[in-house]
Amino acid sequence: xxxxxxxxxxxxxxxxxxxxxxxxxxxxxxxxxxxxxxxxxxxxxxxxxxxxxxxxxxxxxxxxxxxxxxxxxxxxxxxxxxxxxxxxxxxxxxxxxxxxxxxxxxxxxxxxxxxxxxxxxxxxxxxxxxxxxxxxxxxxxxxxxxxxxxxxxxxxxxxxxxxxxxxxxxxxxxxxxxxxxxxxxxxxxxxxxxxxxxxxxxxxxxxxxxxxxxxxxxxxxxxxxxxxxxxxxxxxxxxxxxxxxxxxxxxxxxxxxxxxxxxxxxxxxxxxxxxxxxxxxxxxxxxxxxxxxxxxxxxxxxxxxxxxxxxxxxxxxxxxxxxxxxxxxxxxxxxxxxxxxxxxxxxxxxxxxxxxxxxxxxxxxxxxxxxxxxxxxxxxxxxxxxxxxxxxxxxxxxxxxxxxxxxxxxxxxxxxxxxxxxxxxxxxxxxxxxxxxxxxxxxxxxxxxxxxxxxxxxxxxxxxxxxxxxxxxxxxxxxxxxxxxxxxxxxxxxxxxxxxxxxxxxxxxxxxxxxxxxxxxxxxxxxxxxxxxxxxxxxxxxxxxxxxxxxxxxxxxxxxxxxxxxxxxxxxxxxxxxxxxxxxxxxxxxxxxxxxxxxxxxxxxxxxxxxxx
Amino acid sequence: xxxxxxxxxxxxxxxxxxxxxxxxxxxxxxxxxxxxxxxxxxxxxxxxxxxxxxxxxxxxxxxxxxxxxxxxxxxxxxxxxxxxxxxxxxxxxxxxxxxxxxxxxxxxxxxxxxxxxxxxxxxxxxxxxxxxxxxxxxxxxxxxxxxxxxxxxxxxxxxxxxxxxxxxxxxxxxxxxxxxxxxxxxxxxxxxxxxxxxxxxxxxxxxxxxxxxxxxxxxxxxxxxxxxxxxxxxxxxxxxxxxxxxxxxxxxxxxxxxxxxxxxxxxxxxxxxxxxxxxxxxxxxxxxxxxxxxxxxxxxxxxxxxxxxxxxxxxxxx
Numbered sequence: 001x002x003x004x005x006x007x008x009x010x011x012x013x014x015x016x017x018x019x020x021x022x023x024x025x026x027x028x029x030x031x032x033x034x035x036x037x038x039x040x041x042x043x044x045x046x047x048x049x050x051x052x053x054x055x056x057x058x059x060x061x062x063x064x065x066x067x068x069x070x071x072x073x074x075x076x077x078x079x080x081x082x083x084x085x086x087x088x089x090x091x092x093x094x095x096x097x098x099x100x101x102x103x104x105x106x107x108x109x110x111x112x113x114x115x116x117x118x119x120x121x122x123x124x125x126x127x128x129x130x131x132x133x134x135x136x137x138x139x140x141x142x143x144x145x146x147x148x149x150x151x152x153x154x155x156x157x158x159x160x161x162x163x164x165x166x167x168x169x170x171x172x173x174x175x176x177x178x179x180x181x182x183x184x185x186x187x188x189x190x191x192x193x194x195x196x197x198x199x200x201x202x203x204x205x206x207x208x209x210x211x212x213x214x215x216x217x218x219x220x221x222x223x224x225x226x227x228x229x230x231x232x233x234x235x236x237x238x239x240x241x242x243x244x245x246x247x248x249x250x251x252x253x254x255x256x257x258x259x260x261x262x263x264x265x266x267x268x269x270x271x272x273x274x275x276x277x278x279x280x281x282x283x284x285x286x287x288x289x290x291x292x293x294x295x296x297x298x299x300x301x302x303x304x305x306x307x308x309x310x311x312x313x314x315x316x317x318x319x320x321x322x323x324x325x326x327x328x329x330x331x332x333x334x335x336x337x338x339x340x341x342x343x344x345x346x347x348x349x350x351x352x353x354x355x356x357x358x359x360x361x362x363x364x365x366x367x368x369x370x371x372x373x374x375x376x377x378x379x380x381x382x383x384x385x386x387x388x389x390x391x392x393x394x395x396x397x398x399x400x401x402x403x404x405x406x407x408x409x410x411x412x413x414x415x416x417x418x419x420x421x422x423x424x425x426x427x428x429x430x431x432x433x434x435x436x437x438x439x440x441x442x443x444x445x446x447x448x449x450x451x452x453x454x455x456x457x458x459x460x461x462x463x464x465x466x467x468x469x470x471x472x473x474x475x476x477x478x479x480x481x482x483x484x485x486x487x488x489x490x491x492x493x494x495x496x497x498x499x500x501x502x503x504x505x506x507x508x509x510x511x512x513x514x515x516x517x518x519x520x521x522x523x524x525x526x527x528x529x530x531x532x533x534x535x536x537x538x539x540x541x542x543x544x545x546x547x548x549x550x551x552x553x554x555x556x557x558x559x560x561x562x563x564x565x566x567x568x569x570x571x572x573x574x575x576x577x578x579x580x581x582x583x584x585x586x587x588x589x590x591x592x593x594x595x596x597x598x599x600x601x602x603x604x605x606x607x608x609x610x611x612x613x
Numbered sequence: 614x615x616x617x618x619x620x621x622x623x624x625x626x627x628x629x630x631x632x633x634x635x636x637x638x639x640x641x642x643x644x645x646x647x648x649x650x651x652x653x654x655x656x657x658x659x660x661x662x663x664x665x666x667x668x669x670x671x672x673x674x675x676x677x678x679x680x681x682x683x684x685x686x687x688x689x690x691x692x693x694x695x696x697x698x699x700x701x702x703x704x705x706x707x708x709x710x711x712x713x714x715x716x717x718x719x720x721x722x723x724x725x726x727x728x729x730x731x732x733x734x735x736x737x738x739x740x741x742x743x744x745x746x747x748x749x750x751x752x753x754x755x756x757x758x759x760x761x762x763x764x765x766x767x768x769x770x771x772x773x774x775x776x777x778x779x780x781x782x783x784x785x786x787x788x789x790x791x792x793x794x795x796x797x798x799x800x801x802x803x804x805x806x807x808x809x810x811x812x813x814x815x816x817x818x819x820x821x822x823x824x825x826x827x828x829x830x831x832x833x834x835x836x837x838x839x840x841x842x843x844x845x846x847x848x849x850x851x852x853x854x855x856x857x858x859x860x861x862x863x864x865x866x867x868x869x870x871x872x873x874x875x876x877x878x879x880x881x882x883x884x885x886x887x888x889x890x891x892x893x894x895x896x897x898x899x900x901x902x903x904x905x906x907x908x909x910x911x912x913x914x915x916x917x918x919x920x921x922x923x924x925x926x927x928x929x930x931x
Contacts, residue, residue, distance in 0.1 A: 354739070356678065356679075356680065356737060357678065367733075371729075374729070375722055376722060376723075376725065376726050376729060377719060377722055377723055377726065382719075382722055385718075385722065386718055386719065386722075389718050390718065390775065393766060393769055393770065393775070394769075394773075394775070397770070399766055399770060399924050399928070400921075400924070402762075402766060403759065403762060403763055403766065403920075406758075406759070406762045407755070407759055410725075410754060410755050410758045410759070410762075411755050413725065413729060413751055413754060413755075414751045414752070414755065416729075417729065417732055417733075417736075417747065417751055420733060420736070421732075421733075421736040421744065421747075425680070425733065425736030425737045425739075426736060426737075426739055426744065427739035428739075488716075488775060490773050490774050490775065490776075492716045492774055492775045492776040492779070493713070493714065493716065493776075494714065494715050494716050494718075494719045495711075495714035495715070498711055498714045498715075499694070499698075499714070499715060499719070499723075502694050502697060502711065503690055503694050506689075506690045506693055506694060507686060507687075507690045510685075510686045510689050510690060510839070511683060511686050514682065514683075514685060514686055514835060514836070514839060515682070517669075517835055518671075518672065518674055518834075518835060521672050521673050521674060522673075522674045522675070522676060522835075523673065523674070523675050523676070524676055524677070524678070525675055525676070525677050526677070526739075527677055527678070527737070527738065527739025528739065529677075530677075530738060530739055530740040530830075530831060531740070531825075531830060531831065543739070543740075543741040544739065544741065544744070545741040545744035545745055545748070549744075549748055550748055550751075550752065551748075552748065552749055552752045552904070552905030552906050552909070553748075553751075553752040553755065553905075553906075553909065555905075555906035556752065556756070556905070556906040556909035556910050556913070
C-alpha cells in the first residue's frame with residue numbers, strides 16, 4: 001500500500017500547496033517541502049507492495065520491486081531535497097501555488113513511471129510528468145519562451161505519439177499491456193516480427209533521455225526552468241528514459257547473443273557516445289553557467305545511454321551507478337547555479353567572477369560536484385567512469401567507441417573548469433562585495449547531495465548492492481559486488497578505498513606542512529595584488545579572463561563548431577512546411593475544383609470497385 | 614600489501630625519495646643539456662636542489678586565497694599517489710606499495726588530478742596570464758590524452774589486462790618489450806609524452822616571453838618549492854610509467870635478488886628513463902613553439918593515426 005500513500009501524499013500536497021498559496025504565501029513552500037519529505041518517508045518506512053486495479057477493461061499494475069525502488073529513490077530523494085531548496089530559492093517569486101503544484105504532480109508522475117508494471121499506466125504517468133514539467137519550463141516568463149517551451153513540447157509529443165502507437169500495436173498483437181506478459185511473448189525483440197514496437201518505444205525514451213539528434217529541447221529548456229526544478233528535471237526525469245530503455249532492452253540482454261544485441265550496442269552505443277561528444281563540445285563554448293550545465297546534462301546522459309547499450313554486467317552497473325551519481329552531482333550543480341543566480345542576479349560568466357570568498361559553502365559544493373562530474377578520483381564519479389570504460393574495453397570490445405567517450409570525458413575537464421573559474425575564481429568585482437552566502441535552507445540540500453559523491457568515492461558498494469538487486473529483479477545477471485574494490489572481467493582491480501585514503505592522508509599532511517611552514521610570514525593578498533607588468537589594477541578594473549576562454553580549443557576543433565543540430569531540425573521544419581504548403585494547394589477554395597475532386601473520386605471508385613470491395 | 618605497516622610506510626617514503634632525487638637530477642641534467650646545446654656552460658647538475666633550498670628558505674610567502682594556497686598540495690598529492698600505484702622495479706625487488714590496487718584506467722585519471730588542482734589555484738590568483746595559461750593547458754590535455762588513451766587501449770586489448778603489473782610480468786616472462794609487440798601504440802605514446810612534459814614545441818602554457826610564465830606567475834617561495842618537488846616526482850612517474858609499459862620495466866628478480874638485484878634494477882631504470890627523457894628534451898632544444906590550436910591539431914593527426922593503427926594491430930595480433 002506504500003505506493004498509494006506516496007502518490008496520495010504527493011497529490012494532496014500539490015493541492016494543498018496550490019490552495020495554501022491563496023491563504024498565506026509564506027506557507028506554500030514549507031507545505032510542499034513537507035509533502036516531498038513525507039512521500040520519501042512513506043516510501044522508506046511503508047512496505048511498497050503491489051497495487052492492481054481495473055479501469056475500462058484495462059488492468060493497472062504497480063509494484064515496487066528493486067528496480068522501481070532504485071529509481072524511486074533517485075526521484076523521491078532528489079525531489080525532497082530540491083523542494084527544501086525551493087523554500088528559500090522561490091521566496092518572493094510570483095505564482096508559487098502554480099509552481100509547487102506542478103512540481104509535486106511531476107514528482108508523482110515520475111514515481112508512477114518508476115513503479116508502473118504495465119505500459120498503460122507507464123504512459124499515463126509519463127504524460128503527467130511531461131506536462132507538469134512543461135508547465136514549469138514556461139514558469140519564468142522569459143524572452144523567447146514561446147519558441148523554447150514549444151521545442152520541448154513538440155519533441156515530447158513526438159515521443160508520446162511514438163509510444164502511444166507502440167502501445168496500441170502491442171495491445172492489438174498481444175492482448176495485454178503487462179510488461180511481464182509482453183516480455184514473455186517477446187514483444188520487445190526486434191526479431192519478433194513486430195520490430196517497430198520496441199523501436200517506437202525507444203524513440204519515446206530517447207526523447208526524454210535527450211539522445212542525439214532528439215536532444216535539442218534540453219539545452220533550450222533546462223536553463224529557463226527555475227533551478228530548483230531543473231535539478232530534478234535533469235537529475236531525475238531524464239533518468240526515466242534510461243529506466244524505460246532498461247525495461248525494453250532486458251529481453252535482448254538476457255538472450256546474451258545474436259544480432260539484436262549487436263545492433264543495440266552499435267546503434268544505441270554510438271548514439272550515446274556521439275551525444276556525449278557533441279554536447280561536451282557545445283558545453284565548452286557556453287558563456288552562461290546554466291547553459292553550460294544544460295549541455296553537460298545532455299553529455300552525461302550520453303554516457304549513461306552508452307552504458308545501457310552494452311547490456312553487460314559492468315556496463316549495466318555503470319548505467320545505474322551513473323544514473324544515481326548524476327542525479328546527485330548535477331542536482332547540486334543546478335542548485336549552485338540557482339544560488340548564484342539568486343545572490344548575484346546572473347550566472348553569466350562575463351558579468352560575475354570571484355565569488356569564492358562571498359559564497360564559500362556554495363563553492364565547496366560546486367567543487368565536489370565538479371570533481372565528481374569530471375571523474376577524478378577519489379570521488380564517486382570516477383567509479384562510474386571506470387566501470388563504463390572497463391565494460392567497453394573488456395566486455396563489448398567497442399574500442400573506437402571508448403575513444404570517443406574518452407574524448408568527451410577529457411574535454412569535459414574544460415567546461416568543468418570553466419564553471420568553477422567563471423563563477424567563483426578570478427578577480428572580484430567591486431559590486432560583488434555585498435553578495436552574501438545563501439541561507440542554510442539552500443545549503444543543506446546542496447551539501448547533502450555532495451556527500452553522496454564523497455561517500456561513494458570510497459564506498460561505491462553502497463550503490464552497487466541496491467543496483468545489483470535492481471538488475472537481478474529484471475532477470476539480468478549482476479554478480480557479486482565488493483564494497484570498495486572494483487574488478488573487471490580480466491580480474492584487474494582498483495581499490496578505491498586505498499585510493500581515497502592515500503589521497504586523503506597525503507593531502508592533509510602536505511596541507512598542514514604548507515600551512516604551518518612560515519605561517520607568520522605568509523601574506524594573504526587580494527586578487528587585485530598581482531604581479532602583472534609591475535602594475536596593480538585599480539579597484540574598478542577587472543582583468544579576469546572570461547571572453548572567448550577556450551578560443552584555442554575552438555580553433556582546434558574548427559569546422560565542427562560551425563554546424564548545428566538546431567539548424568538540421570529547422571531545415572526539416574522548413575521542408576515540411578514547404579511540403580504542407582504544396583498539399584494545401586489542393587484546397588483552392590473554388591467550388592468547381594471540389595466538384596471535380598468528387599467526380600474523380602467516384603470515377604476511381606467505379607474503376608477499381610473490384611479491388612476495393 | 615603484506616608485512617607490517619612500518620615496512621609499508623618505509624617503502625612509501627623511500628619510493629617518494631627516490632622519485633624526488635631522480636626527478637630533480639633529471640631537471641638539472643635537462644638544463645645542462647640545453648646549455649651545452651646552446652654553447653653555454655650551464656648550471657651544475659645539482660642546481661635544482663639549490664633552487665629548492667632557496668625557495669623553501671624564503672621568509673616571506675604570498676598567496677591569494679585558499680585554492681591558491683592548496684594548489685601545490687594537489688600537484689604533490691597527485692604525483693605521489695600516482696607513484697605509489699606504479700611498480701618501480703619488477704616484482705619483489707622494490708616495495709610493491711599499492712601497485713596491485715589500481716589499474717591503468719585509474720592511473721590515467723589520477724594523472725590529471727594534479728593539473729586540475731593546479732588550474733583551480735591559478736584561477737583564484739586573479740592573474741589573467743595564469744588563466745590564459747590554464748585555458749591553453751586544458752586544451753592541450755585534450756590533444757595529447759587521446760593518442761595516449763588509444764595506445765593504452767591497444768595494449769590492454771592485446772594482452773587482455775588493464776593492470777600494469779600484468780603487463781610488466783608479460784614482458785619479463787617473454788623477454789619481448791611491448792614497444793616491439795605493438796610499435797604503433799609505442800609511437801603514439803611517445804608523441805603523448807612530448808605533450809605531457811610541456812617542453813618545446815608544446816610549451817605554450819607557460820611561454821615566458823608572452824605570458825610571464827603563465828600559471829606559475831603568482832607562485833613563489835614555499836609554494837613554488839612544493840610545485841617544483843611535485844613536478845620532479847611527476848616527471849619520474851611519467852618516465853617510469855612509459856618504461857614499465859613499453860620498455861620492459863627494470864630489474865630481473867629471476868637473475869638477481871637482494872641488494873645487488875635492487876642496485877642493478879635501479880641502474881637499469883635510470884638508464885632507460887634517462888634515454889626516454891632525452892627524447893622530449895632534445896626535441897625541445899631544436900623545435901620552435903606551436904600555437905595551442907596547432908599543438909592540439911598536431912596530436913589529433915599523426916599520433917591519433919598511430920594510436921588507431923595500434924588498436925588495429927592489437928585486434929589482428931595472434
